[in-house]
Amino acid sequence: MSKIARLYAVVLLIIGAALTAGGLWLAALGGTPYYAIFGATLALAAVLALRNHRQANWVLVFALAGTVIWSLFEAGLRFWDLFPRLLAPIALVGLGLGLFPSIVSGNARRGFRLGAAACAIAFAAMFGLAFVPHPTVSAVAAADYSPGAGDNAPQDWTSYGASSAGLRYATYNKINRDNVATLKPAWTIRTGDMGPGIDQNTPLQIGDTLYSCTRNNVILALDPDTGATRWRFDPHAKAPFWQRCRSLGYYQSTTASGECQQRLIATTIDARLMALDARTGKLCPGFGNDGTVSLAEGMGPVKPGFYFQTSAPLVARNIIVIGGWVVDNEQTGEPSGVIRGFDVMTGKLVWAWDLGNPAITREPPPGQTYTRGTPNMWTTAAYDDKLGLIYVPLGNATPDYYGVQRKPWADRYNSTLVALDVTSGRERWKFQTVHHDLWDYDLPAQPALVNLRGNIPALLLSTKRGQLFLLNRATGQPLSRVVEKPVSSAGSMPGERMSPTQPYSVDMPVIAETLNERRMWGMTMFDQLACRISFRQSRYSGDFTPPGMTQSIEHPSNLGGLNWGSMSVDVPNNRVFMNDVRVPMTVRLMTRPEFTEFAKKNHPDGTGHGPSPQLGTPYGVNIQMWMTKLGVPCSRPPFGTITAVDLNTRKIAWQVPAGTAEELGPLGIKSHLPMPIGMPTYAGTSVTAGGLLFFAGSQDYYLRAYDTSDGKEVWRYRLPVGSSATPMTYISPKTGRQYVLVSVGGAAHSKDVGDYVIAFSIPQSK
Template sequence: MFRYILYVLSPAVVVLTLIGTSSGPPEKGSLADIDKLDQDWAEYNGGPDRNHYSPLTQIDTGNVSQLKVAWEYASGGADTVRNTTQLQCNPIVINGVLYGVSAGSQAFALEAATGRELWKTNLTDDTFSMTSRGVTHWTDGKASRIFFGYGSYLYALDARTGKPIATFGNGGKINLRDGLERPGADDYVISNTPGVIYKDLIIMGTRVNESAAALPGDIRAYNVRTGRVVWAFRTVPRPGEYGYDTWPKDGYKNVGAANNWMGMAIDRKRGIVYAPTGSAAFDFYGGNRPGSNLFANCLLALDAGTGKRLWHFQTVHHDIWDRDIPAPPNLFTVVHGGKKIDAVSVLSKQGFLFVFDRVTGKPLFPIEERAFPASDIPGEQAWPTQPIPLKPAPFTRQSFTEKDLSPYITGNEREEIVAEIRKAKTGQPFIPLGWERTIFFPGTDGGPQWGGAAVDENSILYVPAKENPVYSAIKDAPKQQGTTASVTGKKLYEANCGACHGATREGSHDGTYPSLLNLSVRSNEPAVHQLLAKGRGMMPAFTQLKEAERKAIVDFLFGKESAVATEDRPARTTVPYSHTGYNRWYDSKGYPISQPPWGTLTAINMHTGDHLWQVPLGEYPELTAQGVPPTGTDNYGGAVVTRGGLLFIAASRDEQIRAIDRRTGKTLWQAPLPAAGYATPSTYSVNGKQYVVIACGGGKLKTRSGDKYVAFALP
């Protein structure tokens, strides 16, 4: 496995190529001495294989209880009043320097041993802020660059100074929006997940809107020196391209997304990049895009030098559930059928794990096409079957009915919830949204999240997930009102904001989408207008709206009435239906209505596909104090797995970081964080000392926002 790390480590670590794939104990004079060498965390999720793995053994199961805080760094930019900012960054470490992104979307460099700031950007482009998951490093042995997504721009920074490289693009940046235009689309595009390096290319995906006006999700490779586009792969094919016949005739003109927002993995030895994609937009209605819709919801294997498609597999046909592949793939080697096979796997929001031969795309375990219900929404043609892997078994439960109701809900509340469940469409995956309440389980953002899975040197995969019912329904899109061809601020709010913040502005129960009631108490009109124009964190900028439309929404939020003439509105792609929002279902005490566990960590043997163990991840302290066993919680972020026998993971809403015995799932150590660590830790060594660092940003699930990076080490 270490051959994937060789592209970024020093020549002294060549020995790892020979011993890194061993599943036995460390040998004297080789891996046993690994902690005497400085070990980088040189790429997003640890390496090009995205396995979150480190060979470090200094911190192990015997001494992990002695961990202490080594340093803290306040990165800046946290909104601790409204608790709306987040940190999702998995920082990288190169030659003793840590590179990350602040809560205010600025890149920075620190001394990795002390947390002392070396440089920090102060970018002020007329664009929107965002939540970044990290940066990408490139070097030719002389020059050293950090690539960093900021709003719609990709910056190339000098790794030593943080200054933009003037010869890259336009004064150190390129606009990722260039080349993505299509009729009727808005102009929202950002890059919040690091790209991958192949020779002198940086290969990038993007995050775009999820409305019908979304831009297309082309995957593109840029020259690292000049910023010039070298190749592009169109995920919504055009006439004459493979997959064109899986869309309507003018699909490429009328439909967007199918984008790589979750990141990629790369096999540099073979020159293959593995790029997952998300759903076509709009997420929950596809009447305007009949067909299976390649290359939405696909794992794509592309020639890294040319962008040519080598093979693909579609994990959801004609997605109308927003069932994106949620995280980068994992690359590892298994023994299957008596042969060593280099494999690639991807997670599914539904809680599935798909595993393929990395070269041929052949599934390593059987995948069955199963029939699922048709849609009752006019114009919708749900695909009749979906692919279901028979092994490994799902790592989340697959259905929710009244029998699965939490035992902690009693009395009248229980009766009321049971009555609502009985009226809803529920009980299996892939039920198309209808006019009535339709329940997603696991929830709309899935069981696994963007943090993805970790894989150790024995090809054991560890995946965090959550299991919370979420409901929604289809509704008619707001119509224009009045006789003077105008649309009101209220209707604009309903069309653009109501799905998240609620039709009555009450927000979501768990605080993911804050209430907008009594907004004047905690904000003002200019601030909200700027938020709509530029976005913040995970909220996109509403660039599809003209300034007058944004003003009408602000007027409505602050109790005024105004309207916008329809002839002044931009001609955007639309569909006849909307949805009633992402309604996470909690009881009156704030707990999910399903039976625990509400969050889990699962270990899976990828040689056999068998589950080894599953444990709850996270707890509600007040329930634990009552003698309730840990229930698990909502979680965001991934784990780090080490040769020292440990998994390090924060992710849970209880604002803790944990060290877990990777053999058993038992928690060996935990410590409080200044804010929840909704990110993936990094581990590295400098001057022979191993550190574990986590970004503590909070800002989701009604937890406080923060801006700190906290590093732990042995005394």
């Protein structure tokens, strides 16, 4: 046997011994014995080869055959499940069959070398298939599905979701499936705001002007055909973290004239509410104090970074509806989650809804504050003007992961959608999606106001859990069956009021999956084994596994499921599009002394993510993405998808992986390999009557267009950096051209940042 073959046999022996040890560990924890068997078989083949025994190659053939059978039994034909199970074994066995044949002679030698060649071909084929999209749910033809007829008359995009209904739908079809391949940048601007923070802005379009805001609340008015800046307003807003502006509000008075008849409504990352003249960018003097209202009024003490606004304000009739972001998991008694309504012309407080003290209807009594520590709305509300109802998605009372000390009103309203009367701010109905939330399962997204067949006014509510709740928006009653199912409380903390059941939307699709050992993943079989061991060592009893003193797995995690990007709706077809995140978290509570020591080495950043103190409770918490040692999620791909749901059939029409691993990779090193594995997604989608769905939040620096009928990618454009913003589209009143516009400031988890706003259009013929 050659020196190279002997060296490989030694390497194979080491690999086999390591797999055997890890496999025995996994088997002792109750997991599959496969890894121990495969490792022992590799080690046996290596020993036989070192002894020049002719059976070495046959042992390798047996090992590979057993691996194929086991893999198909565990994973079926799901490609990304087979990838780590087969790729490394094919390589290991193929090398052995190619290096060890000198032990035998004649036909056997030729046969083993042919086997090595077959392994090489299989390895290349499997690696090549990693660059081919593998839909999670393939499209099923719908006989009654076709893009809308199209209305290309210019229409204003007046709020974050295009309108207060949150549909992100445009009736335009000048850019369509037939010509989208020719879509190119029409203009690009730089805002000058390079951070800190993340640019997540969806601009507004009102008449012949675009309005964009940057991560630090700088507002720009732009020409829609050239991007030229007409005015710029800098509020000089600062926050210690979480700098972002997702969009603006807009109001046009039907009674006033002149200055500030058209006004932009903006909130800031240091808790201010402002009204600006949309034509000049100057603060409206009759609004609040020279154009500004302090949102800290009535809140009591507010530490820097503990309360401010990141999402777009809602303008409903003449009322500006304001919630606020409250830092997670830092301490009890944080600033109130009060929802307030301000007069859009004067800035005066019209009403307040303090869910901890309904007796407060405007300012708190002298010497008091709005109830501290209540669930808050950090996302954007929706509004139905006909019903006069504002739909408020609430989060959780912080700290998120320990609820023994929570007040009764926190349990009544956490993770709850509340309908408020636009005139009075009083509660009309509520619907709770999680009881006694210990998982940070905030309602993160603006609901979509849809009309079902029979003209039934409905509301589709997306959740971090991946559950979709379909409600009558007049009454809050479910239009799709909701069932209370038993959940486990095993491992919960003493004194926790664990709910024995949780609500499940059983007749709607679920945009998430439960975990089991078979669904553990890794880029190779080695880190897959490590993840399987970690899974067996952790507590996991489904999507409501209680936090405790031993490590638990949270999936869907506090990232989602579905997050703040919200949904888009193909209105004529009642087809809804959404993008998700599929990255589990690990959660562990620690006693105060243990957390103090842990924090010395792990340095909490104060944002409530990662190690967090939960001051005011006996326990700190450590929350981390559950990753392999190579830095990829332990759950199987895709790690993010785009899904189309047919509201008429209430089934998934198609589901495809969102984006590639091109800009991410093991150990944080960019792979530059465009494998369409599906990455965690941020921001949201927008849809048009041209049969196109636009999306940019897939972390691999592309704006993409998908065919709304089947989810196939029909166009993409490489951006200078990634994007964490929802695209929008408009038609210029001046030129009649349709544009698709996206803010490009950097992808999540990427160090590459920018300050671009880019508009795309079909090139004009000369």
